[in-house]
Amino acid sequence: MSKITRRGFVKTAALAPLALSSLNDMAQVSVPADRAGTSDRFDIVVAGAGHNSMIAAAYLVKAGYRVILLEGRPTVGGDVKTAQFTLLGFKHDTCSTAHNSIQENPMMRNNEIDLREYGLEYVYPDPVYHLPFADGTYITQWRDLDRTCAELAKFSKKDAAAYRRMYAEYESVASTLGAVTFSPIGFGKSLNDRLADHPRGKLWQRLLAMSCWQIIRSNFEDDHCRSFMMGCPLPVQPVIDPMTGRAAYSIFPQQRNSRPVPKGGSGALTAALARYIEAHGGVILTNKPVAKLIIENGRCAGVECVDGASYRADKAVLSTIHIKHLVDMAPHDLWGQDFLDGVETWQAEVQMFVVNYATTEPPTYAVSGGVITPANSALMARPECALRVAYDFARSVVNLDEPPVAIHCPTSADPTRAPAGMHTIKVVGWQPYELKEGPEHWDVIKKQVADTYLNYIRRFSPNLTADKILAEMIQSPLDLERMNPHNWHGSCHAGAQSPAQSGALRPMAGWAQYRMPIPGLYQTGACTYPGGSVTGAPGRNAAVVMLKDFGTSIEQVVNKTPDKKT
Ligand SMILES: Cc1cc2nc3c(=O)[nH]c(=O)nc-3n(C[C@H](O)[C@H](O)[C@H](O)COP(=O)(O)OP(=O)(O)OC[C@H]3O[C@@H](n4cnc5c(N)ncnc54)[C@H](O)[C@@H]3O)c2cc1C
Numbered sequence: 209m210s211k212i213t214r215r216g217f218v219k220t221a222a223l224a225p226l227a228l229s230s231l232n233d234m235a236q237v238s239v240p241a242d243r244a245g246t247s248d249r250f251d252i253v254v255a256g257a258g259h260n261s262m263i264a265a266a267y268l269v270k271a272g273y274r275v276i277l278l279e280g281r282p283t284v285g286g287d288v289k290t291a292q293f294t295l296l297g298f299k300h301d302t303c304s305t306a307h308n309s310i311q312e313n314p315m316m317r318n319n320e321i322d323l324r325e326y327g328l329e330y331v332y333p334d335p336v337y338h339l340p341f342a343d344g345t346y347i348t349q350w351r352d353l354d355r356t357c358a359e360l361a362k363f364s365k366k367d368a369a370a371y372r373r374m375y376a377e378y379e380s381v382a383s384t385l386g387a388v389t390f391s392p393i394g395f396g397k398s399l400n401d402r403l404a405d406h407p408r409g410k411l412w413q414r415l416l417a418m419s420c421w422q423i424i425r426s427n428f429e430d431d432h433c434r435s436f437m438m439g440c441p442l443p444v445q446p447v448i449d450p451m452t453g454r455a456a457y458s459i460f461p462q463q464r465n466s467r468p469v470p471k472g473g474s475g476a477l478t479a480a481l482a483r484y485i486e487a488h489g490g491v492i493l494t495n496k497p498v499a500k501l502i503i504e505n506g507r508c509a510g511v512e513c514v515d516g517a518s519y520r521a522d523k524a525v526l527s528t529i530h531i532k533h534l535v536d537m538a539p540h541d542l543w544g545q546d547f548l549d550g551v552e553t554w555q556a557e558v559q560m561f562v563v564n565y566a567t568t569e570p571p572t573y574a575v576s577g578g579v580i581t582p583a584n585s586a587l588m589a590r591p592e593c594a595l596r597v598a599y600d601f602a603r604s605v606v607n608l609d610e611p612p613v614a615i616h617c618p619t620s621a622d623p624t625r626a627p628a629g630m631h632t633i634k635v636v637g638w639q640p641y642e643l644k645e646g647p648e649h650w651d652v653i654k655k656q657v658a659d660t661y662l663n664y665i666r667r668f669s670p671n672l673t674a675d676k677i678l679a680e681m682i683q684s685p686l687d688l689e690r691m692n693p694h695n696w697h698g699s700c701h702a703g704a705q706s707p708a709q710s711g712a713l714r715p716m717a718g719w720a721q722y723r724m725p726i727p728g729l730y731q732t733g734a735c736t737y738p739g740g741s742v743t744g745a746p747g748r749n750a751a752v753v754m755l756k757d758f759g760t761s762i763e764q765v766v767n768k769t770p771d772k773k774t
Pocket of ligand 1: 255256257258259260261278279280281284285286287288302303304305306307308309496497498499528529530560562688692693694695699700701702732733734735739740741742743
């Protein structure tokens with residue numbers, strides 16, 4: 209078996225512009241395909257290397273299995289990557305920045321996979337998030353609860369009390385919700401059974417079934433406070449949809465833990481996972497798009513890549529290829545009609561529109577007694593701006609009238625990401641992939657859309673003048689799909705996290721336990737329960753199921769060879 213250890217880290221140099229063709233695929237693990245044999249046998253072949261499939265692979269190599277990961281792009285990590293795609297020395301997160309939910313993953317919380325030993329370190333911004341308004345007022349979320357409540361009390365003492373009460377309510381149920389998120393469907397008690405043991409469980413059943421907006425509107429009276437509750441993180445599902453109640457509480461995990469960012473960039477997580485996998489005998493190959501599943505005797509026995517190389521799996525294939533693409537990689541009759549129907553009816557989500565800047569200054573906002581330069585800020589002029597996102601998406605309309613926007617400047621908390629005194633800024637808006645003229649029209653309008661966002665931000669952060677901006681890189685919803693096929697139709701979480709595509713229905717009824725209809729084939733990643741975001745939950749959950757099927761358990765694997773404990 210080939211053992212690949214060479215890495216391709218890009219060194220920081222002087223401020224030199226990079227070719228746009230280099231885009232997001234720099235600065236991380238990059239192993240030429242020809243460094244490994246083309247027909248080695250492995251126990252497990254992993255198709256695609258996003259953070260979820262890498263987490264699953266980390267448990268599998270820890271268990272002693274021979275594992276190979278085949279990544280289609282020049283670097284591993286999927287939507288958890290960092291690249292110098294504007295100027296050398298400016299390390300931009302190509303997609304995700306905040307690593308909130310993964311902090312609750314037992315992998316991190318119990319240090320089951322000790323990624324700190326492999327270079328992963330977190331930074332915890334404080335202030336956590338800042339929301340300025342056109343009337344000159346603002347609300348800042350601080351790690352200190354009293355200080356945050358004082359910010360809301362400027363507008364409404366009742367709303368400040370509601371924030372404190374809802375935080376306590378959330379804290380009382382957080383471990384119950386977390387236990388369900390980090391267990392495969394059907395493993396352990398269901399959410400409703402767990403809530404039945406909780407003193408406020410019946411109330412929580414109601415809250416989770418409500419819409420995010422219903423909860424916010426009924427608990428908060430002031431529109432500034434209502435906007436604040438939806439500004440960061442902006443819920444990934446339309447806030448008026450039923451079953452989005454949990455999103456009304458999504459500000460509270462970051463009240464407790466901040467919005468953690470890996471030191472050096474989001475990609476530090478997947479770079480650490482790559483080091484862990486290789487250190488435990490795993491093999492990682494990049495530039496290896498998988499084209500086909502190898503089926504023998506009705507069983508998935510390996511994969512074939514676009515370059516013709518094949519990789520055999522003695523035990524299983526684990527895929528994180530989008531289900532819309534996966535079904536075309538084996539004869540359709542092998543999937544069964546139920547599965548094909550599920551793929552056919554799979555829906556995209558409200559997409560992101562992203563602009564990355566290399567700057568000489570962070571976004572700076574006026575506050576009482578001076579200015580603030582937060583790592584996270586947002587614009588949400590009125591609650592209606594969040595409400596209308598779903599309507600614009602449904603109509604395929606690009607709406608730039610006071611658009612909701614998130615502004616991330618991780619260098620404000622982690623100066624290692626840019627040359628001394630410089631900054632990286634990521635502006636995230638929500639716009640539809642589908643346009644009346646077709647998605648290709650994004651190539652025509654994206655610069656104009658980016659400039660409109662920037663001019664809007666300048667009303668609140670007037671220091672971001674043209675002379676402070678050294679370079680920009682735009683990612684339209686179409687670009688997000690081009691850079692990662694798993695972002696199907698620009699979906700940053702692989703597809704809508706609607707009731708129709710959640711829980712036991714993700715990816716579809718009957719197939720929510722990571723086992724696919726073709727024996728020997730497993731699926732992980734954002735198409736699977738509990739969905740997208742940097743949670744690592746689909747990855748660890750898939751490992752739970754696979755290890756059980758192999759006759760062991762994740763507990764045995766973790767306890768047999770503990771990684772270094774704190
Ligand atoms: C712009 C943007 C901003 C975001 N911000 C945040 C944030 O701040 N916080 C947060 O929690 N989440 C954020 N998200 C969402 C989050 O990053 C993703 O939901 C998550 O990273 C998905 O991880 P994954 O492991 O499921 O798959 P991915 O990261 O999508 O990885 C899948 C991998 O499979 C590879 N692949 C696909 N097909 C093939 C094939 N045929 N052959 C070989 N390889 C293949 C892909 O190249 C990719 O590397 C953001 C997403 C985007 C796009």
